[in-house]
Amino acid sequence: MAIRNENDNIKKIKNVFICFGIIVILAFLVMTYKDDKLRLNASFVATDVNATGIENDEYFSTISESAEEGDVLYAHLYSYKPGKYNVKFHCEVSNEGSGFSIVTDGSVTPDNTFKTEVLDYIPLLPDVTEYEYDYTIPSHVRDVKMVIHYGGSGTLKIGRAYHTSYKLYYYDCAFVLFCLALLGLIIGYQFRKKKWEFKIFDSEKESGLTDFGRIFFLLVITFIASIPLLGKGFYERADLQFHLMRIQGISQALSSGQFPVRMQPVWHYGIGYPLSIFYPDLVLYPAAIMVALGLSEYYALCVFLIINNFLTAHIGYKAFSAITKSYKKGLIISAIYTLSVFRFGVMYQCQYGSIMAMIFFPLVLDGIVNVIWEDGTRWHILALGMTGIISSHILSSVMATLMCILCCIVGLRNLASVKKLLAIGKAVLTTLLLNLWFIVPFLLSYNRNYNIIFEQPITNRSVVFIPQMFQWINFGGMTNQYGSETAGEMPISVGILFAIAIIGFLVMVIQERKCDYVLGTCVFISLATLWLSSEFFPWDYIIRVPALGKMLYHVQFAWRYELIATVGLSVVTAEVILYFLEKLDLKIYFVVMVICLINIAPSIDCVTNYYPMFFQDKYQYSYHFVDDTENVDYMYRDLPYEELKSLPRTVIVIAENADVSNLKRNGVDMSFDYTKDGDAKFTLPIIDYPGYRAWINGEEEELSSTDKHQLTIIADRLKANSGSIEIKYREPGLWRVCEIISVVSAIIMIIFVRKRKRVE
Numbered sequence: 036m037a038i039r040n041e042n043d044n045i046k047k048i049k050n051v052f053i054c055f056g057i058i059v060i061l062a063f064l065v066m067t068y069k070d071d072k073l074r075l076n077a078s079f080v081a082t083d084v085n086a087t088g089i090e091n092d093e094y095f096s097t098i099s100e101s102a103e104e105g106d107v108l109y110a111h112l113y114s115y116k117p118g119k120y121n122v123k124f125h126c127e128v129s130n131e132g133s134g135f136s137i138v139t140d141g142s143v144t145p146d147n148t149f150k151t152e153v154l155d156y157i158p159l160l161p162d163v164t165e166y167e168y169d170y171t172i173p174s175h176v177r178d179v180k181m182v183i184h185y186g187g188s189g190t191l192k193i194g195r196a197y198h199t200s201y202k203l204y205y206y207d208c209a210f211v212l213f214c215l216a217l218l219g220l221i222i223g224y225q226f227r228k229k230k231w232e233f234k235i236f237d238s239e240k241e242s243g244l245t246d247f248g249r250i251f252f253l254l255v256i257t258f259i260a261s262i263p264l265l266g267k268g269f270y271e272r273a274d275l276q277f278h279l280m281r282i283q284g285i286s287q288a289l290s291s292g293q294f295p296v297r298m299q300p301v302w303h304y305g306i307g308y309p310l311s312i313f314y315p316d317l318v319l320y321p322a323a324i325m326v327a328l329g330l331s332e333y334y335a336l337c338v339f340l341i342i343n344n345f346l347t348a349h350i351g352y353k354a355f356s357a358i359t360k361s362y363k364k365g366l367i368i369s370a371i372y373t374l375s376v377f378r379f380g381v382m383y384q385c386q387y388g389s390i391m392a393m394i395f396f397p398l399v400l401d402g403i404v405n406v407i408w409e410d411g412t413r414w415h416i417l418a419l420g421m422t423g424i425i426s427s428h429i430l431s432s433v434m435a436t437l438m439c440i441l442c443c444i445v446g447l448r449n450l451a452s453v454k455k456l457l458a459i460g461k462a463v464l465t466t467l468l469l470n471l472w473f474i475v476p477f478l479l480s481y482n483r484n485y486n487i488i489f490e491q492p493i494t495n496r497s498v499v500f501i502p503q504m505f506q507w508i509n510f511g512g513m514t515n516q517y518g519s520e521t522a523g524e525m526p527i528s529v530g531i532l533f534a535i536a537i538i539g540f541l542v543m544v545i546q547e548r549k550c551d552y553v554l555g556t557c558v559f560i561s562l563a564t565l566w567l568s569s570e571f572f573p574w575d576y577i578i579r580v581p582a583l584g585k586m587l588y589h590v591q592f593a594w595r596y597e598l599i600a601t602v603g604l605s606v607v608t609a610e611v612i613l614y615f616l617e618k619l620d621l622k623i624y625f626v627v628m629v630i631c632l633i634n635i636a637p638s639i640d641c642v643t644n645y646y647p648m649f650f651q652d653k654y655q656y657s658y659h660f661v662d663d664t665e666n667v668d669y670m671y672r673d674l675p676y677e678e679l680k681s682l683p684r685t686v687i688v689i690a691e692n693a694d695v696s697n698l699k700r701n702g703v704d705m706s707f708d709y710t711k712d713g714d715a716k717f718t719l720p721i722i723d724y725p726g727y728r729a730w731i732n733g734e735e736e737e738l739s740s741t742d743k744h745q746l747t748i749i750a751d752r753l754k755a756n757s758g759s760i761e762i763k764y765r766e767p768g769l770w771r772v773c774e775i776i777s778v779v780s781a782i783i784m785i786i787f788v789r790k791r792k793r794v795e
Contacts (some may be wrong), residue, residue, distance in 0.1 A: 079108040079183060079193060096183075097192045104187030109180050110196065122181075123167045124196040126159055132186020133159040135193075137170050137179055154179065159191065236621050242362035243621045249366065252624060253348045256370050259632060260344040263383055263642045264337045275385040278319075279332055284308070285316055285323035291702025295472065295774065298724065298764050300703045306722050307703045307764075309669050312480050315473055317426040318391045340382065340390075347394050348373045354397035354420075355606065357413070358404050358553055364609055367627050372397065372605035374631040376530030376638055377597050383642045384527070388428030389598060395423030396435065396602050402462065403439045407446035408552050411458035415788060418465035425470045429477070430590050431598070437587070438599045441560040446552070468780035471773040476766075480725075484672050497592040498570045499527070504597075505534035527594045529565070532634045533604040539611035554610055561603035567596040674722070674744050693717075705762040715753060719746040719762060728765050732758040 079096040088102030096108055126135070139152040155170040172179060181196055235248035244252065284299030288311075291300070296316065302308035310316075316323075322339035326332055351372050356365025372378070382390045402417025417439075425432045443450060450456065467474065506528045540558060544550050550558075566572055567587065574593070578584040590596070612627060619626060667674075692712035699706050705719065721727060723740035729748060730736070736752040748760065 079110045079181070079196075095192055095194050097190070098183075098185050099190055100188065102185055104185055106182050107185045108183035108193070118200060119169060119171050121167065121169050121199045122196055123165075123199075124194060125165055126191070126193040127164055128159045128161055128189060128191045130186060130189030131158070131160060132188065133191055134184045134186075135159055135166070136182050136184065138182055139179055238621070240362075242366060244362075244366070244624075249352070249362075252366055253345065253352060253369070255628065256348040256373050256631075257341065257345040259628075259635075260348075260373055260379070260382075261341045262639055264340055274387070278385060278387045279336070281310065281314070281316060281319060282322050282326055282332060282335060284310065285319060286326040288702050289320070289323060290327050291704065293702055293764070297476065297766060297770075298703045298726065300700075303667075303670075306720055307724060309480065309724050312476050313429070313485075313669050314388070315426050315429055317473075318394075318423070319387075340387075343390060343394065344373065347378075350394055351397045354401040354416075355609075357401050357416075358397075358606070363623075364613065367612065367623070368605050368609040369397075370627055370631055371532075371608050372602065374635055375601050375605060376528055376532070376635055377601040379635050379638045380527050381598075383638075389431055389595065391427035392424045392431035392435075393598065395420045395427070396431075396438070396598070398423065399435050399438060400442075400602055403442045404553060404556070406455060406458045406462065407442060407449050411455055414458040414462040415465065415784065415791075417462040418469065419784070421462075421466045422469045425466070425473065430595065433586055433590055434595060434599055437564075437596075438560055438602070441563055441599075442556055445556045445559050465780065465784065469777055469784065471780075472770070472777040475773045476770050479769075483725075485669050497594055498572065498574070499568050499594050499597070500570055503528060504565065504569065505529060505531050527597060529597050529600055529604065530634055532630065533561075533600075533608060536604060536608035536611045539615065540607050543611060543614050554607060557603035557606040559603075561600040561607065564596040564599040564603075568593045568600070670722070671744055703764045706759065708757070708759050709753070710757040711753060712756060717748045717760070719748070721746045721762065726764050726766060728763055730761040730763070731755075738762075 079091070088099040089107060090097045090099075098107060122137070124135070134156055136156040137154040139154065154172065155168065157166065157168060159166075183191070183193060185191060234245055235251055236243055237245045237248070242249065280302060281299070284301045285296050287300050288296040288298065296311045297309065298312075299308050299310050302310065319339075321342070322335045325335040325338060330338070348369050351369035352362075352365045354365075355368040355372070356362050359365060359368070378390070378393055381393075398416055398420030400420075402413055402415075402420055405411060405413035406417060421432065421435060424435045450459075537558075540554075572593070574588070578588045609627075612630070613623065616623060616626060693715035694710050695707050695717070696710075697706075697708045703721070705721065709715075709717070718741060723738070723744050723746050727738060727746055728735060729738045729752075731748070731752060732755055736748070739747045739749050741747055746762070
C-alpha cells in the first residue's frame with residue numbers, strides 16, 4: 036500500500052510538471068504570435084521655459100495671441116523603432132498659419148545634412164478639430180519629436196497626441212503567464228527529491244504544515260501583498276516615474292551591450308546619465324531584462340513587484356526560522372513582516388529601493404544573531420544579506436550597518452572572543468569583495484563635482500510624530516517632512532499592530548520574568564530606531580558629530596529608520612501572538628492571516644481609493660517622464676542643463692567645408708563618417724563623464740570638452756580629411772579588475788555554501 040501511495044504521489048508530481056510545461060509552450064506560442072499594438076500618448080511642453088502666452092495643464096496646451104511666432108511646443112518620442120505609425124489628436128485654432136509636424140531628433144538625414152528632417156507636416160485649420168494621419172519612421176532614425184508651429188496670430192489649443200504602431204507586439208499577459216509557469220517549474224525542480232503531499236496540514240511536523248502547505252501559505256502572503264497590483268492601473272506616488280526611467284535606462288544599456296550598466300542612455304534627452312554608478316541597480320535587472328524582451332514597463336514592474344513580495348516572504352521565512360529555531364515561528368514572522376504597514380506603505384509610495392532592500396534585512400539579522408550569540412558559522416549569511424542590500428539601495432546599507440551595530444551593543448559581552456571577531460571579520464571582508472565592483476566606482480566618482488555631493492538632506496525635517504508612528508487609518512500623510520504640518524505628505528507608519536505587540540511584550544515579560552536574547556535584541560533595536568525616526572531625537576545636535584552624525588543624517592529621511600523597527604517588531608509581534616494564543620494550535624495560521632489582513636486593510640483602501648491612477652490603460656502611458664528635467668542629482672553642478680536640452684541630439688560641425696554622414700547610436704555609444712577640407716571641430720551630444728573614448732580611423736585619440744561639458748573632437752586630432760569616428764563608453768581598467776574580483780568571490784561563495792549545505 037505504501038509503495039502504491041508513493042507511486043501515485045510521483046504521478047501527481049509528473050502531471051503537475053507536464054501542466055506547467057504545456058503552459059510554458061502555449062504562452063511562448065502566443066507571445067510569438069504578437070497580437071497587440073503599442074500605443075503611446077505624449078503631452079506637449081514649451082520649447083522655451085521663459086515663453087509667454089503658453090499655458091499647460093494635465094490635458095491641454097493653450098497658446099494665446101501674446102505668444103511669438105515659431106516652433107513653440109514639442110514632445111519627444113524616444114526609442115521609437117522604424118515602421119509605420121498612426122497619430123490622433125484634438126486641436127482648436129482660430130486662424131490659419133499654424134502646423135503640426137513629426138521631425139527627427141538625433142539622426143543625420145539621408146543627404147548628410149544637419150537640418151532637422153521633417154517626416155510629416157499637416158496644417159492646422161480653424162474648421163477642423165479632430166486630426167488623424169499616418170507617418171513612417173525610416174530605418175536611419177532613432178528618436179523623433181512632435182513640433183507645433185504657431186503662426187503668430189489667434190489662439191491655439193491642443194491636447195495629447197495618441198500614437199499607435201502598425202507593428203504587432205507581444206501579448207503582455209502571455210509573457211506573464213510564461214514567467215509564472217517557468218517559476219512554477221523552478222519551484223517544482225527545487226522540491227523534486229521531496230515527497231509531496233497535496234494537503235496543507237501535518238500535525239507530525241513542528242510547523243504543522245506539509246511542504247505544500249508552506250508554499251501555499253507563502254503564496255497567500257504574496258497574493259495579499261500584491262492586491263493593489265492586480266487592478267487595471269498603477270498608483271502614481273513619489274518616485275514611480277524615476278524608477279520607470281531606471282528600468283528603461285537599464286534595459287537600453289543592457290541591449291546595447293553594456294554590462295554592468297554604468298551609464299544610462301535614455302535620461303535627459305539622450306545625453307547620458309551616470310545614475311548606475313551611484314544608485315545600485317543589480318536587483319532591478321530582471322525588470323529591465325523583461326522590458327528588453329518585449330514586455331511593457333507596466334507589466335514588467337508589476338511582475339517584478341509580485342516576485343519581490345514572494346521573495347520577501349520566502350527569504351523571511353528561511354531567515355526567521357533560523358533565528359527562532361522554529362519553522363512555525365518563521366512562517367508567522369514572515370507573514371507579519373511581508374504584510375507590515377510600513378512595507379506596504381513604502382511599496383505603494385513607490386520607494387522601490389527600500390522595498391528591494393527589505394528582501395535581505397532578515398538575512399542580516401539572522402547572520403548577526405548567529406555571529407554574536409551562537410557558534411558564528413553562519414557569517415556567510417550576514418555577508419549575503421549585506422550584499423543584497425548594497426545591490427538594492429545604498430542608503431539601506433547604512434541602516435543595515437546600524438542594525439548590526441545596535442546588535443553588537445546588546446551582545447558586547449559575547450564578542451570578547453577571537454572566534455566571534457574572526458567571524459565578523461570574514462563577513463565584512465566577504466561583503467567588501469562581493470561588492471567591490473560597485474563600491475570602488477562609487478567612491479572614486481563620489482569626489483567629483485556632482486549635484487548629489489552638495490545636496491542637503493532633510494533628515495531633521497522628516498521626523499515622525501509619536502501619534503502618527505502607530506497610526507492605523509490615515510489618508511492625509513504621516514511624516515513631518517518640513518517641520519510644520521503633515522497634510523498631504525508621505526504616509527509612513529509602523530501601524531497599530533506593533534503598538535499592541537509592545538504592550539503585549541511588557542505583559543509577557545512581567546508575567547514570565549524572563550526574556551531570551553533574540554527577543555530582547557529585537558525590542559532594543561526597534562525602540563532605538565523608532566526613537567531615531569521620531570521628533571524626540573536630537574537631530575540638530577547629532578549632525579554635528581563628525582562620523583556618527585554624517586552616517587545617520589545621510590539616510591535622507593528620518594522615517595526610513597522605521598524599516599529596522601519593522602524587522603524587530605515583526606519578531607516581537609509573532610512571539611506575543613503565540614504566547615497569548617498558543618492553544619489555537621494549527622488554527623493560529625488562519626488567525627495570523629486575518630490579523631495581518633485587518634492590519635493593512637486601511638492601507639489597501641487608502642492606496643486603491645485615494646492615490647491617483649497611472650497607466651490606466653497598460654498600453655497607453657504618457658512619455659512626459661522621459662523628459663525628466665528635475666532629476667539632476669548626478670550631473671555636474673556647473674552644467675547649463677537648460678541650454679543643453681535645447682541643442683540637437685546630433686553632431687555639431689564647426690567648419691564651413693566639413694560634413695558628417697552615417698551617424699549611428701547604440702546606447703551611449705556613437706559612430707559616424709566625416710569629410711573635411713581644412714580645420715574642423717565636431718561637438719558631440721554627449722556629456723564629458725569619465726569613461727568616454729574616441730577612435731578615429733581605428734586609432735585611439737584624446738577627447739576634449741567644451742565649457743558646457745560637451746565632448747568635442749578638435750582639429751588637431753583629425754589627421755585625415757575623411758574617415759570614421761567611433762565614440763564608446765568604456766569603464767576604467769580598475770573597475771574591470773574590481774568586477775573580476777567580485778565575480779571570483781561570488782563563485783567561491785557559491786561553492787562554499789553548496790558544500791556547507793551538503794555537510795548540514
